[in-house]
Amino acid sequence: MNKLTSVNDFVVRFANINGSGSASANNLFAKAVFRLGVPVSPKNIFPSNIQGLPTWYEVRINEQGFLGRRGGYDFVVAVNGQTLKQDYDHLRPGGYFFYDDTRSLPEEFNRRDITVIPMPLTGLANREIENPKLRSLLKNIIYVGALAALFDMDFSVFTDSITKQFSKKPKLAAPNIKALELGYNYASTHFDGICGLCVARSDKLTDHILMDGNTATALGAVYGGATVAGWYPITPSTSVVESFDRLTRRMRLDEEGNRRAAVIQAEDELAALGIAVGAGWNGARAFTATSGPGVSLMNELLGLAYFTEIPVVLVDVQRTGPSTGMPTRTQQSDILSCAYASHGDTKHVLLFPQDPKECFEMGALSFDLAESLQTPVMLVSDLDLGMNDHVCEPFEWDDARSYQRGKVLDEAQLDALDRDWGRYLDSDGDGVCYRTYPGTHPEKGAYFTRGSSHDEYAAYTEDNAAYKRCMERLERKWETAKTMVPEPDISINDEGAGSGMIFYGTTAHAATEAVALLESRGTPLNTMRITSFPFADSVAEFIRCHDRVFVAEQNRDGQMRTLLINELGGRPGISPDKLISIAHMDGTPPDAVSICDAVTQKMKGGAA
Amino acid sequence: MSRRPVFRHPNLPKNDLGYTRRDYEGLDSTLCAGCGHDSISNAIIRACFELSLPPHRVAKLSGIGCSSKTPAYFLGKSHGFNSVHGRMPSIATGANMANRDLIYIGVSGDGDTASIGMGQFIHAARRNINMTYIVMNNGCYGLTKGQDSATADRGSASRKGLPNPFEAIDLCESAVQLGAGFVARGFSGDKAQLVPLIKAAIRHKGFSLVDVISPCVTFNNTPSSTKSYHWVRDHMEATATFDFIPMRPEITTEYEEGDDQSVAMHDGGLIHLHKSDNSFEVTSRRAAIDALEHYREKGQILTGILHVNEALKDTHEIMETTKVPLNSLTAKELCPGNDTLQGIMAGYR
Ligand SMILES: Cc1ncc(C[n+]2csc(CCOP(=O)(O)OP(=O)(O)O)c2C)c(N)n1
Ligand code: SF4
Numbered sequence: 015m016n017k018l019t020s021v022n023d024f025v026v027r028f029a030n031i032n033g034s035g036s037a038s039a040n041n042l043f044a045k046a047v048f049r050l051g052v053p054v055s056p057k058n059i060f061p062s063n064i065q066g067l068p069t070w071y072e073v074r075i076n077e078q079g080f081l082g083r084r085g086g087y088d089f090v091v092a093v094n095g096q097t098l099k100q101d102y103d104h105l106r107p108g109g110y111f112f113y114d115d116t117r118s119l120p121e122e123f124n125r126r127d128i129t130v131i132p133m134p135l136t137g138l139a140n141r142e143i144e145n146p147k148l149r150s151l152l153k154n155i156i157y158v159g160a161l162a163a164l165f166d167m168d169f170s171v172f173t174d175s176i177t178k179q180f181s182k183k184p185k186l187a188a189p190n191i192k193a194l195e196l197g198y199n200y201a202s203t204h205f206d207g208i209c210g211l212c213v214a215r216s217d218k219l220t221d222h223i224l225m226d227g228n229t230a231t232a233l234g235a236v237y238g239g240a241t242v243a244g245w246y247p248i249t250p251s252t253s254v255v256e257s258f259d260r261l262t263r264r265m266r267l268d269e270e271g272n273r274r275a276a277v278i279q280a281e282d283e284l285a286a287l288g289i290a291v292g293a294g295w296n297g298a299r300a301f302t303a304t305s306g307p308g309v310s311l312m313n314e315l316l317g318l319a320y321f322t323e324i325p326v327v328l329v330d331v332q333r334t335g336p337s338t339g340m341p342t343r344t345q346q347s348d349i350l351s352c353a354y355a356s357h358g359d360t361k362h363v364l365l366f367p368q369d370p371k372e373c374f375e376m377g378a379l380s381f382d383l384a385e386s387l388q389t390p391v392m393l394v395s396d397l398d399l400g401m402n403d404h405v406c407e408p409f410e411w412d413d414a415r416s417y418q419r420g421k422v423l424d425e426a427q428l429d430a431l432d433r434d435w436g437r438y439l440d441s442d443g444d445g446v447c448y449r450t451y452p453g454t455h456p457e458k459g460a461y462f463t464r465g466s467s468h469d470e471y472a473a474y475t476e477d478n479a480a481y482k483r484c485m486e487r488l489e490r491k492w493e494t495a496k497t498m499v500p501e502p503d504i505s506i507n508d509e510g511a512g513s514g515m516i517f518y519g520t521t522a523h524a525a526t527e528a529v530a531l532l533e534s535r536g537t538p539l540n541t542m543r544i545t546s547f548p549f550a551d552s553v554a555e556f557i558r559c560h561d562r563v564f565v566a567e568q569n570r571d572g573q574m575r576t577l578l579i580n581e582l583g584g585r586p587g588i589s590p591d592k593l594i595s596i597a598h599m600d601g602t603p604p605d606a607v608s609i610c611d612a613v614t615q616k617m618k619g620g621a622a
Numbered sequence: 623m624s625r626r627p628v629f630r631h632p633n634l635p636k637n638d639l640g641y642t643r644r645d646y647e648g649l650d651s652t653l654c655a656g657c658g659h660d661s662i663s664n665a666i667i668r669a670c671f672e673l674s675l676p677p678h679r680v681a682k683l684s685g686i687g688c689s690s691k692t693p694a695y696f697l698g699k700s701h702g703f704n705s706v707h708g709r710m711p712s713i714a715t716g717a718n719m720a721n722r723d724l725i726y727i728g729v730s731g732d733g734d735t736a737s738i739g740m741g742q743f744i745h746a747a748r749r750n751i752n753m754t755y756i757v758m759n760n761g762c763y764g765l766t767k768g769q770d771s772a773t774a775d776r777g778s779a780s781r782k783g784l785p786n787p788f789e790a791i792d793l794c795e796s797a798v799q800l801g802a803g804f805v806a807r808g809f810s811g812d813k814a815q816l817v818p819l820i821k822a823a824i825r826h827k828g829f830s831l832v833d834v835i836s837p838c839v840t841f842n843n844t845p846s847s848t849k850s851y852h853w854v855r856d857h858m859e860a861t862a863t864f865d866f867i868p869m870r871p872e873i874t875t876e877y878e879e880g881d882d883q884s885v886a887m888h889d890g891g892l893i894h895l896h897k898s899d900n901s902f903e904v905t906s907r908r909a910a911i912d913a914l915e916h917y918r919e920k921g922q923i924l925t926g927i928l929h930v931n932e933a934l935k936d937t938h939e940i941m942e943t944t945k946v947p948l949n950s951l952t953a954k955e956l957c958p959g960n961d962t963l964q965g966i967m968a969g970y971r
Contacts (some may be wrong), residue, residue, distance in 0.1 A: 049971075058763040204802035223970035233966065239956040241948040242719045244712070265958045272944040274951055276719040278937075281745040285712035288705070288742070292716025295703060296681070296724075300716060314706050411960040417953050450951060452681045452701035452717070453724045460678060462694060462702040465686075474694070 015127055018088050018108040019210030022052050022077035025085040026161070029094045029101045030154075033065030036093070039154030040071040040404070042179075043161055046171045047075055048224045048405060051216040055081035055523075057402050057603060062249070062342045068097045079219055081405060082524030085605035089211055091157055093135065099123070110209055112157070112164075121255060131205055133160055133197075138455030142196055147187065152193040159197025164209040169198055222310065223370075223408050223520075227399035230370035231329055233409070234377020235301055239417050240327070242300035243277045244289025246308065249341050250397035251331035254303035269434040278474035283311035287328065291319050294326040295463060297422070297451035299381045306348045307337050309355060316390055317356025322463045323438075325384035325420070325449070328392045329377075331400040334601045343601025346519055349573035352392050353547055359485055363391045363495050364547040365517040367399065372545075374498070382399035385420035388446060388496050396568070398520045398603045421448045428458040436471040437461040438484065445491030492548055499546035502553050508538035514560040515613070516593075517567065518544040520603060525566045527606035532613060539564075539613075544574065549581055558587035564598040564616070566609050638674040646671045648698040650693070657688050657757045658810035658851075663696045665813050666727065666756070669820035670697060680725045681717055685710040685739055687731035687838070689758035697727075708739025711746035715937070721947035726753035726823060733763040736772040736791045742820030743793075746857045747800040748853050750828040756820070757793055757831070758810070760838035761849035768841030788817050792918070794928055797831040798910045803934040804830030805910065806927045809854050810837065815925060822927065828936040835923065855969040859917050861902055861926030891950040904930050 018024065026043075030036035037058065044056035055074040061067040074084055092101045092113040099122075105111055107127040113119065115132030123130075139153040162169050172194050180187035206543050207233050229253050255277060262275035276293075280286040288301045293300035304312065309330055332348045334340035349564040352364055354420070363383060365376040376393055384391040421442075428435070428450065435458065438447050450459035461472040469480045507529070517525040522543050542556045557563050557578070563577040572595030579590045596612045598604035634642040646667040651660050655945040671681065677699035682688035686707035693702045707712045714728045735757050747754065761774040773793065774786040797805045804826040816834065823830035835854050837843045843850045848857075887935045903909045910929040917924040944951075 062925035144717040221967075221971070223967055225970045233963075237957055237963070239951075241951060241956065242716060244716060264955065265962065268955075270944075272942050274944050274948065274955060276748070276938075276941060276943050276948060278719065278941075280712065281741050284709060285715075285742050285745065288709045288712025289716035289719065291705075292683075292703075292718075293720040293949075295713070296714070296717040296720035298716075298720030300720070315709065318706050372659050408970075411957070411963045415953075423766055450701075451721075453679050453721065456676060457699065458679045460699050462704065464702075464704040465706060466704070559931065587692050615623055618671075 015129075016108050017129055017210045018106065020088070021212045021214050022075055022216060023087040024075055024211045025084055025086065026073045026075070026089045026091065027101070027251040028071040028073075028091045029097050029511065030069050030071065030555050031096070032061055032063060032069045034065050034154070035151040036069070036154045037071065037168045039158050039608070040073070042155070042172065042175055042236055043158050044073050044403065045175055045224065046162070046167060047073065047213055048219065049171045049175065050168060050213055051219045052213055052248065053079045053081055053218055053405055054224075055404065057083065058396065059602060060342050062338060062340070068094050075213060077216055077332075079218065080523070080527040080530070080606065082527055083181040083603050083605035084527075085607040086518050089209075091161070093154075110211070112160070129208065131164070131208060133157070133172055133200060133204070134283060137199065138196055141195065141527050148189055152189060155190055155193035156197035159194035160201035161202035162194070163198045164214045167213045168215060169194075174221075187299070202510050211591065219405065221408055224403045224404050224405055225370045226253070226401055226403050227367065227370050227395050228253040228331065228401060230373035230409070231303075231393065231395065231400070232378045233260055234374040235327075235381075236261050236383040237374070237411055238299065240299045240301050240381060241275050242276070242290065242298045244280045244286040244292035244293075244300070244302050245277070246280050246283045246286045246304065248305045248308050248398045250333050251303040251305050251308070252330060252583050253401070254329050254331065283308040284315065287315045287326070287576065290326045290328075291315055291324055294319070294324045294384070296501065299327075299385070299417075301329060301381075303329035303331065305333050306335050306351070309348055311350055313356045316362065317358055317360050318465050319390045320356065320360045320362065321358065321465060323388040323461070324390075325388050325450070326390050327380045327384050328390060330392055330394045332394065332396040340601045344520070344603055345568045345599060345601060346396055346521065347569040347573065347599075348394065349567075349569070349577060351395055353577055355402030359488075361492065361548070363387065363389060363499060365391065365396055365500065366545055367393065368522040368543065369399070369406040369518055371409055373399065379500075382418040383495075383498060386418045386446070386498060387491060388420060388449060389491070389495075394519070396520055407548060417592045421446055423448050423450050423454070423459060425455045428455045431458070435459065438472055438487070439470045443490075444494040445487050445489070446494060496548045496550055499550065501550050502545055502556070503543040504556055505541045507533065507540055511538045512541050512561040513537075513617070514540040514542060514556060514563040516542050516544060516563055516565045516574070516578070521568055521573065521598075522564050524604045524606045524609055528566070528609035528613065531606060531610040535614075537614070537617070549578070553578070554582045554585055556590060557582065557592065558585070560592070562592050562594055564594050564596050564613055566598070566604070567596050568604060570597055570599045572597055633772060637671055638667070639676060641674070641677065642665065643671045645677055645699060646697055648693070648695040651695045653688055654816070655690065656839040657764075658760060658834075658838070659692050660695070661810040661813065662756065662816070662834050662836055663692045665810075665816040665820055668813075668817050669824065672804060673824060674774065675725060675824070679723075680727060682727045683710050683714045683717065684729040685731070685734035686765070687734045687763070688838075689731035690734055691728060692758070693729055693899060698815045704783045708734050708737070711739065711751070711755070713743035715749065715751050716748055717966055718753060718937070719943075720752055720949040722752070722943070723947050726751075728753050728755045730755065730757050731764070732757060732759040732761060732771040732773040732793070736793060740791075741770070743799055747797050747829050747831065749937045750801070750803060750934055750940070752828055752938070753830070754820070754823045754825075754826075755829065755831050757833045758836040759793070759833055759849065760836050760842050761847065762838050762842040764838045766839075775848040778848040779844060780842045781844055789934045792914060794831065795911055795914050797829075798907050798914075798929045801934070802831055802929070803828040803931040804927075805929040806830075806832045807923070807925045808832060808834045809858060809923075809925055810834055811855065812858075812925070815860065819927065823852070826930070826932070826934075828934050834844065834856065851958055855920045859922045859924050861913070861924060861928065875886045878897070906927065916956050
């Protein structure tokens with residue numbers, strides 16, 4: 015049997031039971047890899063319940079820095095009886111099956127192409143850990159200690175992490191360190207040299223951070239100056255506002271200790287967005303965070319905010335539909351429903367972050383865009399980005415940066431105004447009009463915000479021509495938006511390549527690796543990562559320049575492909591059949607190998 | 623845009639701020655002639671004039687419906703927001719969060735509030751948002767032409783003649799139960815009572831509900847409708863006759879003690895109640911509900927102030943937000959800066 019051998023390039027999968035406290039132990043392992051300077055990507059694959067169902071935690075370790083899923087796993091920590099057989103069967107040939115042998119493996123577990131590593135986790139825990147309440151929790155820490163030995167990792171990194179984690183509760187550090195040592199010592203004596211996988215200290219990560227996207231988005235909202243959040247809990251967006259709440263309680267107090275933020279847990283999503291829209295109308299930077307089902311409920315007010323031109327930010331952390339379809343699994347399936355959310359002729363500015371750094375930056379930017387354009391802006395991320403930790407560059411904030419509050423007239427400006435003021439007058443020709451906050455001026459600048467059709471002075475009218483003028487101006491504003499949103503990230507790997515690949519958000523991680531794989535097989539592809547909607551002209555240009563363009567994304571129907579065709583399809587050189595969908599939609603993040611295979615297959619099939 | 627001619631009669635009475643009643647008016651109404659809602663608009667105009675509110679410091683918000691159109695017809699110098707059906711409370715909540723210094727008047731219909739917007743109404747009340755919430759309650763849907771609303775009394779018949787088979791929601795009773803600090807009921811046809819009610823509601827800090835029975839002349843003014851002019855006139859029972867008195871020595875001293883009950887408003891103003899029923903204690907939630915139920919059983923509508931509690935904290939106080947309007951904070955006050963960010967980054971290494 016050929017054992018898998020590798021330094022800093024393999025996948026470990028932990029099979030646990032939800033609610034057993036394994037998450038923090040598994041996280042401790044991933045963090046140790048990270049602290050050894052090795053690029054790592056942990057993904058929590060968990061069910062929609064609180065306790066008792068199977069959950070997996072997959073850790074990709076890759077020195078080259080490819081941090082999407084690779085496909086397959088090399089080492090499994092199998093501590094969930096319910097999935098034991100499945101975990102056993104799916105292990106890659108040459109891989110390692112680490113399990114709790116307090117109970118022996120049934121007879122049908124008879125693969126000869128893998129290495130079995132039995133360890134009496136429960137037995138050890140029962141014998142060595144006095145406090146019965148801590149036993150099952152620390153059992154997880156014991157296997158982490160064993161992994162440290164099996165992968166030949168610097169043990170001090172683990173103990174340092176524990177010390178840091180429990181710096182405020184040092185009493186808890188000791189039993190954790192003891193558990194780590196139990197595992198480490200047992201594995202060192204019993205399994206010496208058994209495992210060909212190793213994590214060695216590397217200099218690949220320098221000042222990088224390991225953070226989840228939702229925390230990063232919340233930080234973006236704090237730095238971006240958001241003051242009002244209305245929200246309603248929904249996985250996977252909940253931690254966006256919870257983090258914002260926590261961060262502002264810490265960092266945004268006035269001299270008397272009062273809060274410079276208002277966070278209201280609303281009664282539903284309609285109210286959540288209503289609160290944000292009301293606050294946006296009244297001059298506060300306001301946002302809400304939700305997921306697909308919430309976006310559906312917010313549709314009515316999104317249309318109103320678009321038509322009445324009220325700045326507001328909506329963070330959509332996408333998940334698999336419908337209401338409780340696979341609510342804890344990831345997808346990119348709200349693209350169309352966000353782009354055109356609501357009734358009538360609406361379209362919305364979307365931003366697609368690929369990692370926490372972009373969650374932070376786009377999070378802050380979204381408020382500038384919303385206020386500059388006086389329209390809803392949606393930050394569209396997903397469960398994988400929002401809830402999993404990702405390695406990324408640290409965030410920076412330019413202290414000289416000021417907020418773009420857009421075209422707002424204050425009292426003095428209203429006084430100085432020599433021309434006629436109308437809320438919806440396009441004085442600058444860019445489709446963006448001047449607004450006033452309520453309460454600004456005793457005589458000037460008050461207007462009536464209404465969903466019903468209005469003229470340039472915000473007066474009610476059902477005049478066809480006035481309605482048409484308004485809608486045409488909104489179209490002009492959309493053109494202005496194109497010049498303000500982030501440009502796509504284009505990579506020309508081969509000037510002569512006839513094929514290109516488009517992706518966005520978290521698909522980028524696996525897609526970039528798939529492109530490298532394809533290149534190594536002699537098929538170079540140019541790539542374009544879409545970062546925003548409306549599409550900049552360079553998006554159309556990229557498609558025009560290639561004979562065929564694969565669109566890799568995480569939904570069944572190729573929603574980004576549809577959006578591209580809908581928005582750009584009429585232009586020269588952009589025919590729908592040029593755009594080939596590479597869809598991934600099972601609720602897990604896509605992996606490089608399957609994207610690569612799908613492209614190869616479609617190329618062979620001559621699909622164009 | 624139809625604008626009123628800016629003609630001012632030199633002798634029009636002015637309030638303390640020097641504004642005339644005109645300064646509180648809006649566009650011409652497009653509601654049916656005789657609609658109760660127009661009387662309520664006029665009562666709002668008078669209340670704001672008499673309170674000497676700076677018109678531009680008022681924000682008026684509404685949902686959708688004939689009633690929700692009315693903010694266009696009063697306070698033309700104020701910002702207005704005609705939102706979507708049933709969602710005015712959340713918009714008002716957000717607006718209030720952004721700037722706690724303005725005066726918020728929300729206008730809604732009984733369809734807007736008691737059906738599609740019931741959730742938002744209830745939650746605005748329980749959060750004690752500092753706003754005056756006026757329901758123009760006609761027991762029917764006006765704008766969509768006469769369907770029964772959830773406040774229509776059981777057995778009451780609208781123009782189409784079929785008696786409503788379902789139980790009615792009493793918005794005042796709900797608001798009292800939800801802990802609203804000010805709950806009153808008026809009648810659009812009784813301005814003498816309505817204007818002071820609205821004044822007191824505006825002065826109250828926190829959520830104040832004024833549920834105003836407002837007959838829909840077009841769809842629900844039949845003798846068999848319990849929200850018609852005739853029916854209401856015949857079945858009205860007032861808790862008290864009262865007046866709203868700003869806290870000024872020369873006025874307050876004019877009032878005699880006796881049967882009267884004075885309720886101090888948070889800003890120092892007093893509501894002076896002339897009670898018709900001595901046993902009715904407006905500061906007691908239980909008494910309010912008892913009284914409402916008592917008169918309902920008798921087939922009568924109890925009007926006046928039903929409940930007041932000036933001790934409640936409003937949403938900002940509960941959440942301990944800063945005293946200055948959130949919309950006025952600058953980047954300096956909001957952005958923790960790069961040094962702090964780098965400190966946070968260190969925690970994620
Ligand atoms: C989501 C939605 N559903 C339905 C409507 C149609 N609609 C407009 S007004 C209204 C009822 C208004 O009744 P009420 O609030 O009692 O006000 P009134 O017209 O009687 O003053 C309805 C159902 C709408 N505008 N939006
Ligand atoms: S339909 Fe009824 S509620 Fe609407 S304006 Fe006419 S009278 Fe008033």
